Amino acid sequence: MSSDSAPIQLRSRAEALAARLPPLLVAAQHLAQSVELGEHGRRQSGHGEAFWQYRRAQPGDPSHRIDWRRSARSDRHYVQEKEWQAAHSVQIWVDPSASLAFSSDPKLPEKRKQAQVIALALASLLLSGGERVGLLGSALKPGRGQLTLSRMADQLLRADAPLRDVFAVPRARQVVFSDFLGPLDATRDFLHAARGRGQRGVLFQVLDPMEEAFPFHGRVLFQDVGGALRHDTREAGDLRDRYLDRLARRKAELSEIAKRAGWRFHSYHTQDPASAALLWLWNAIGGPR
Incomplete structure (x- = not known):
């Protein structure tokens, strides 16, 4: 790349990124408004009103x-x-792995995009309730206000930090979005460290409905999103029971490691209403404690 072309290409990339930002924010804020819980999400009577x-x-x-x-x-x-009303910090991480860049149907959202929209909608609700919110893996500290939400949206589109490299703010709560279909070593290590810091949070699994149902028969060539792994079979139906058993065991393992750390685990499919997922997350991470 020549020194003359570098600024032009950088500007082109920046403009492309900026063009993606408003739709993501609009979708997230529309989702947040659909489950808006009032002026303060933590409104409750009794202890704590003083x-x-x-x-x-x-x-x-x-x-x-x-x-x-x-x-x-x-x-x-x-x-x-x-x-x-005392503000607490919540940090959010959306897995940048290639496996989330997947949708089995043009009518369904890509797993990563749906995770990003739900993550930002949760951030919007938390910010409305006076919380400090930020991203795991970001150099910026959790903050408040509309500017924080805009910065988070921008950073989500750029984020590439793996879970093992992110820094968790002491005493903050975390929400980790992933499909959790790959190795779980980094997840285990992260939850072990979080438990040692007394931190609570949520493992939020995002799956495409095809990954849950395994609707394959006959000859099928299976290939991961990155193209590194390939498996050709003449009778995919014979693999269905083994696949579903492994998926069930993976979910049980995620639930167990989350429970040991004092966290919660939830599995969500991209064909289901995002509002239901957001409401579950709000009750799990943002509702009254």
Whole structure:
């Protein structure tokens, strides 16, 4: 690549990336609005309603949350936080592996895109509730406000950090999106470290319905998305029972390692409503604790 062509190609790549960003954000925010739980997702009575502390207002805080009486004594704006409003950090990771770049039907979303939309919709709900949200594998700390959501969307389209290389913020909760069809060594190591840090989270499996049903018969050439693995069989139906047994054992293993770490596991299929997946995630990671 010549020095003259490098800026042109870089600009072209940047423009292509920017063109993908608005639809992703729009889809995520539309999904979040479909399951909007009110102004504060953590609204609840009883323990935790008492005043906890003041903090400086930050970009993204709605004006009606500003305590004007406290702010009048200073040249800064302050927000009165109650115990149930205290912000916690949530970090999200979407597997960049090639296996997620798959859809068995043009009418179905690609696994990675669906994971990205659900991840950003969850972030939108959490940010609306006053949480700090960020991405595992990102240099940026979890933050608040609409700018945080836009940055997350941009980073999701670029993300390529494997789970073994990401840094988890102390005391943050994590949501890990993957199909979990490959080796689980990195997942086990990550959950072991999270357990040692006292962190909780969710393993969220995203599968295409074909990967769950194995609807193959006769001669079939199986090939992974990257093209590295190939298997040619004359009678694919003979493999169905073995495949389904291995998939069931994989899910049971994921559920068990999540349980040992104090995490939760959920399997989702891309033909199912994304709103149901988001609501499950909200209750698992973002709902009242």
